[in-house]
Amino acid sequence: MSLRLVRIVDRLIHGQVVAGWLRALGARRIVIVDDATARDEFLRDVLTLAAPSDVPVEVLNIADGAIRCIELAASPEPVFVLARSPRTVLGLRQAGVPIEVVDLGGMGSGPGRKRLHKTISISPDELAELRELERLGTRVEIQIVADDRPIPFRSLDSTH
Amino acid sequence: MNRKLALAGGSLAVLAILAAATPAAVLGANAPGGTGSGSAPITVGFGQAALIALGYYLANSPWLFGLAYYTLFRPLVAGLLVGLILGHPAEGTLIGAAINVPYLGFISAGGSYPSDVAFAGWVGTTIALAGGLNPAAAIAVAIPLGLLGTLVFYGRMSVSAVFAHWADDRAEKADINGVAFMNVVPGQILLFVISFVPVFLLALNGPGFVKDAIDRLPLWFSDGLVIAGGILPAIGIALTMRFIFRGSAIPYFFIGFILFTFSGGSMSLVVIAAIGVALAYLHLTFTGGLAPKSTEAAAEIATAPVLMTSDETAPAGRHLTRGDVLRSWITWSFFSHANYNYERLQGTGFAHAMTPIIRKLYTTPDEIRAALKRHLVFFNTEPNFGNVIHGAVIALEEQRANGAPIDDDAINSVKSGLMGPISGIGDTLSQSTIAPILLALGIGIAGGTATGSSIPNFAPGSTGNVLGPIIYVALVSVIIVGIGYVAWMQGYLRGRAFVTDLLRSGTIDRVLTGAGVLGNLVLGALAAKVVTLYLAPTVSIYGAQLNIQASVLDPIFPGVLALGLVLITFWLLRRVSPLWILAGMLTFSIIAAFPFFGPGPQNPNDYSYQACTSSLLHKYAPCGVPPAPSAAPQASPSPAASTAP
Numbered sequence: 001m002s003l004r005l006v007r008i009v010d011r012l013i014h015g016q017v018v019a020g021w022l023r024a025l026g027a028r029r030i031v032i033v034d035d036a037t038a039r040d041e042f043l044r045d046v047l048t049l050a051a052p053s054d055v056p057v058e059v060l061n062i063a064d065g066a067i068r069c070i071e072l073a074a075s076p077e078p079v080f081v082l083a084r085s086p087r088t089v090l091g092l093r094q095a096g097v098p099i100e101v102v103d104l105g106g107m108g109s110g111p112g113r114k115r116l117h118k119t120i121s122i123s124p125d126e127l128a129e130l131r132e133l134e135r136l137g138t139r140v141e142i143q144i145v146a147d148d149r150p151i152p153f154r155s156l157d158s159t160h
Numbered sequence: 161m162n163r164k165l166a167l168a169g170g171s172l173a174v175l176a177i178l179a180a181a182t183p184a185a186v187l188g189a190n191a192p193g194g195t196g197s198g199s200a201p202i203t204v205g206f207g208q209a210a211l212i213a214l215g216y217y218l219a220n221s222p223w224l225f226g227l228a229y230y231t232l233f234r235p236l237v238a239g240l241l242v243g244l245i246l247g248h249p250a251e252g253t254l255i256g257a258a259i260n261v262p263y264l265g266f267i268s269a270g271g272s273y274p275s276d277v278a279f280a281g282w283v284g285t286t287i288a289l290a291g292g293l294n295p296a297a298a299i300a301v302a303i304p305l306g307l308l309g310t311l312v313f314y315g316r317m318s319v320s321a322v323f324a325h326w327a328d329d330r331a332e333k334a335d336i337n338g339v340a341f342m343n344v345v346p347g348q349i350l351l352f353v354i355s356f357v358p359v360f361l362l363a364l365n366g367p368g369f370v371k372d373a374i375d376r377l378p379l380w381f382s383d384g385l386v387i388a389g390g391i392l393p394a395i396g397i398a399l400t401m402r403f404i405f406r407g408s409a410i411p412y413f414f415i416g417f418i419l420f421t422f423s424g425g426s427m428s429l430v431v432i433a434a435i436g437v438a439l440a441y442l443h444l445t446f447t448g449g450l451a452p453k454s455t456e457a458a459a460e461i462a463t464a465p466v467l468m469t470s471d472e473t474a475p476a477g478r479h480l481t482r483g484d485v486l487r488s489w490i491t492w493s494f495f496s497h498a499n500y501n502y503e504r505l506q507g508t509g510f511a512h513a514m515t516p517i518i519r520k521l522y523t524t525p526d527e528i529r530a531a532l533k534r535h536l537v538f539f540n541t542e543p544n545f546g547n548v549i550h551g552a553v554i555a556l557e558e559q560r561a562n563g564a565p566i567d568d569d570a571i572n573s574v575k576s577g578l579m580g581p582i583s584g585i586g587d588t589l590s591q592s593t594i595a596p597i598l599l600a601l602g603i604g605i606a607g608g609t610a611t612g613s614s615i616p617n618f619a620p621g622s623t624g625n626v627l628g629p630i631i632y633v634a635l636v637s638v639i640i641v642g643i644g645y646v647a648w649m650q651g652y653l654r655g656r657a658f659v660t661d662l663l664r665s666g667t668i669d670r671v672l673t674g675a676g677v678l679g680n681l682v683l684g685a686l687a688a689k690v691v692t693l694y695l696a697p698t699v700s701i702y703g704a705q706l707n708i709q710a711s712v713l714d715p716i717f718p719g720v721l722a723l724g725l726v727l728i729t730f731w732l733l734r735r736v737s738p739l740w741i742l743a744g745m746l747t748f749s750i751i752a753a754f755p756f757f758g759p760g761p762q763n764p765n766d767y768s769y770q771a772c773t774s775s776l777l778h779k780y781a782p783c784g785v786p787p788a789p790s791a792a793p794q795a796s797p798s799p800a801a802s803t804a805p
Contacts, residue, residue: 011540011580014269023402023734036573042656043577049663050581108538109321109503118317118502119271145272147737 003073003098006081006089009105012037013050013057013082022055024146027080030057031072033065033092034084062088066095073098086122086129093136101139104130104153116156117142127157202246202290204363211245212286213360217352219278220312222344222498225490226543226644229497230595230636235260235281235302236602240629242285251295254624255288256281257606258295259302261690262392262742264599265399267591269583271317271505271540274738279309283362290367293374295622296389296779297382300746301370303392305362312354320347320501324536327499327508331532334525336515339532340491343512347499380760384750386779390692391725391745395738397687398729400600403592404683405730408447409676412439414723416684421719425689429604430631432685436678443677444670478521478561485554487516489648492550493641496543505540510550510575517554521561531557534568541579542586544644548659549578551651578659585668593672594639597679600686602632607689691722696778697757707773709782752777 004025012032021027030051037043038061048057060068069092072079083089089102107113109121116122120142122130130140130153140153204212218224219232231237239256243249263277284302287293293301323346330338374382405413419435420427492513499508511532518531541549552574560566606628650658662668695709706712713720732741755761758774772783 009580010576011583014580014583037577040573040577042660043573045660046578046581046663049660050584053669108505110538115321115503119505121503145269145274147274148272 003069003081003100004078005101005103006083006092006099007103007105008083008086008089008107010084010108011106012084013047014106020146021080022052025078025080027078028055029072029077029079030055030082031065031068031079032057032059032082033062033069033088034059035061035088037084038064062091062095066092066097069097070095086126086133089138090129090133093133093138099133099138101141102133103150104140104142105144117151118144120144131157201292202248202367204246204286204290204367206364208245209360209363212242212282212363213356215241215245216278216282216359217355219282220316220351220355221348222495225641226493226496227637227640230640231633233278233281234599234632235263235277235284236599236606237629237633238278238281239285239606239624240626242282242289243624243626246286246289248289249626250624252285252289252624253606253626253629254622255285255293255295255298257603257624257628258299258389258393258690259284259288260396260599260603261686262299262303262396263306264396264596264603264686265402265592267587269587269591271500271502273310273313273317275303275306276309276313277306279312279359280306283309283359283366286363287366287370291371291374293370294386294389296387297374297385299389299392300385300749303742312358315354316347316351317500317502319350320499321503323347323499324501324504324508327511327536328533331511331529331536334528334532336519336528336532339508339536340512340515342499343508344495344498347501379764380753380755380775381750382764383761383775383779384753387693387753387777388746388749390690390722390779391749392742393690394687394722394726394729395733395741395745397683397691397726398733399738400596400679400683401726401730402733403588403596404676404679406676408443409673409680412436412677412680413684413687415439416681416686417688417719417723418684419681420685420688421717427685429601429682429685429689432604433601433678433682436681439681440674440677444674447673478558480517480520480554480558484516484520485551485649485652488513488550488554489547489645491516492543492547492648493644504536504538506543507536507539510539511535513550514554514557517557521557530568534571537572539575539579540583542583542590544590544640545586545647546579546582547644547648548651548662549575549582551648551653552578552655552659555652555655574656582659585663588672589668590640590643593675593679595636597675597682598632598636598639600679600682601635602628604628604682604686604689605631687726688719688722691726692780693721693725694778694780694782695721696773696775696783698773698783707783709778714782749777753779 004027005021007021012034013030022030032047037047038059044059047059051057058068065088069079069081081092083092086102089099093099104116104120107120107122107126109115113121113123134140134153141150142153142156143150215232215238219228219238221228224231232241235256236253237256239259240249240253242256243252246252259281260277263275263280266275266277268274280302283305284298287301287305288295288298323342326346327339327342330342374385401413416432416436419432492509495512496506496509498512500506501508514531514535518528522528522531553571556566556571556574560571606625607622650662654661695713696707698705698707700706709721729741753775755771755774756776758770760774761768761771769783772778
């Protein structure tokens with residue numbers, strides 16, 4: 001199991017990811033899975049360039065990302081996987097990627113989104129997707145920075 | 161780039177001369193000797209408590225051009241100001257510097273807030289100064305205060321989300337001023353109330369309470385707090401090492417440590433920083449870091465659209481002047497975090513910053529409403545380097561107002577796509593490199609002696625030097641504002657091309673590498689200056705009584721224990737939360753002060769050899785060599801013994 005962490009964060013690579021998580025996880029490779037980002041050449045460039053120069057970044061859509069993640073999960077190299085939405089992670093899981101834990105790291109608010117914890121807000125659709133992930137055996141946790149103690153999603157989802 | 165390096169080197173040299181020329185005796189004052197004794201009592205009056213509470217509010221407020229986070233927020237600066245308010249600037253500076261060390265590697269990113277550094281600084285300095293605490297013991301008092309202070313931040317972050325909805329209502333009415341008002345006024349009233357009241361009460365009543373508590377504690381326990389003051393700084397050093405102690409820059413940390421230690425603690429941090437600038441230049445030259453990575457950049461500049469127009473040459477159409485773009489930058493610089501909240505983070509701040517642009521570009525209520533709502537959504541980035549995003553967005557808004565087919569999605573995707581990666585770079589640059597290095601320098605300068613030499617910050621005879629915080633504030637302000645201005649203007653002029661060009665050119669990597677060399681050198685020296693632990697026990701070898709510290713360790717490598725402690729803390733931080741390390745260190749320090757091997761000190765100023773060697777660790781200094789059995793004056797008195805009153 002070398003997918004060190006699958007993390008949902010709408011800003012993808014940002015301050016904490018670069019500064020804290022890579023160190024905490026000992027990961028030397030980032031895989032970003034997001035359909036829209038994979039289509040945008042400028043964003044692909046920026047994300048690739050923004051990571052530390054010794055950490056390779058791959059930006060892939062869900063279909064390619066699933067193939068790549070399955071491949072990487074079988075290798076010993078520690079990998080940090082980033083996605084923007086629960087739907088993407090559910091897509092990966094359903095395509096057979098072995099994901100033990102998914103971490104909610106930052107999900108901005110907006111119309112129709114309910115605040116779950118600090119900077120984590122979710123829509124009803126996302127709530128359903130996260131529950132589906134849990135049903136498939138993937139643990140969902142909230143851990144905003146690497147030094148935080150992870151909070152199980154179950155404990156915040158009152159209808160469980 | 162070379163010009164900037166030369167400029168930085170030049171300003172450092174000027175500051176070094178300034179620091180050397182200032183009579184430290186004028187600025188300095190002797191640090192209190194014991195934990196609760198000696199110095200004349202300092203009291204906190206009603207007005208003084210109010211000023212301190214106001215200072216704490218300002219430290220989290222937008223009113224200092226957004227620089228509060230890099231200035232008043234830091235205990236080094238708070239220490240000087242509390243000292244000024246209470247009439248003891250040099251002592252306040254020394255205490256503030258001490259409290260700042262564990263927070264050297266503090267960063268707040270993405271709405272996280274591990275500790276309220278400003279609370280620790282403002283309240284901690286007040287309590288330590290007025291309670292007569294030793295600067296080292298102040299650290300142990302300040303850290304719990306920092307944890308308590310996070311309640312202010314969480315309260316504000318939760319409640320302020322409501323004001324973002326009030327701003328939504330104003331936007332719905334196309335009320336530009338209303339959105340600006342909602343970004344600033346309600347949030348600041350709330351912040352003022354929840355900041356001012358607790359700090360005012362603590363400043364007024366805290367010192368007496370802590371003084372009473374300390375007076376009731378056994379002597380060895382108070383000594384334990386002072387010993388903790390030499391050990392806890394290892395956490396701040398190690399947290400900062402997480403950012404810069406890597407790769408080819410690692411040896412410079414050890415060079416810095418050794419330079420300071422083997423100069424007998426007399427080498428000024430300004431001199432060490434000047435050496436660091438030279439070494440950074442050499443390092444970059446000899447590792448090939450100064451050569452550009454790619455020549456691709458030049459080609460793109462030529463094709464980048466030049467959007468900037470001045471008042472005189474503005475062609476027909478809705479065009480922005482330099483003044484509009486500047487007004488927007490200034491608004492952002494002040495108010496980016498005025499209504500920081502969990503729901504939108506800097507969302508309302510972004511909309512507020514866009515108000516000069518919206519006012520100029522859009523005239524109909526429908527256009528204004530749409531533009532305000534477009535920019536009121538969730539936004540969060542590093543607020544200085546991240547300004548490239550704002551610049552690029554302003555350029556897009558200008559093109560859109562002139563009929564270019566740019567829809568909401570295009571603007572949103574620039575904002576939401578860039579804010580993450582750019583804040584990654586920005587935080588690395590500003591919060592985790594520039595600020596800690598300059599703080600290390602300022603903290604290093606803040607502790608010296610009356611004769612101007614530099615010694616460990618908590619040694620008896622150590623004085624505060626107000627130039628520490630002053631130099632720090634001057635350097636950090638110029639650099640942070642400079643980054644913010646250049647990023648804003650370049651983002652506007654060259655848009656997205658600037659971002660990719662800058663990243664491809666390798667400039668950021670070069671700056672970080674150079675800063676890493678300088679930072680490691682200064683951090684190593686600071687570690688030698690503020691992390692202190694001295695083994696007290698003696699051993700009997702072939703009948704001779706030998707003090708382990710003075711007779712065995714110091715002749716080989718003075719400071720080896722401190723260096724070991726820093727490296728162990730750095731290693732531990734990867735496995736254990738800093739809070740556990742902190743609790744462990746505090747407990748260990750107090751146990752290590754217990755007089756296991758003898759009767760212990762009889763009063764706070766008992767520096768006799770017998771008292772010194774009665775515990776596991778000793779405060780301030782090594783215990784020296786055993787007194788000669790016959791002669792009355794000690795042959796080679798320890799520093800502690802020689803300077804004690």
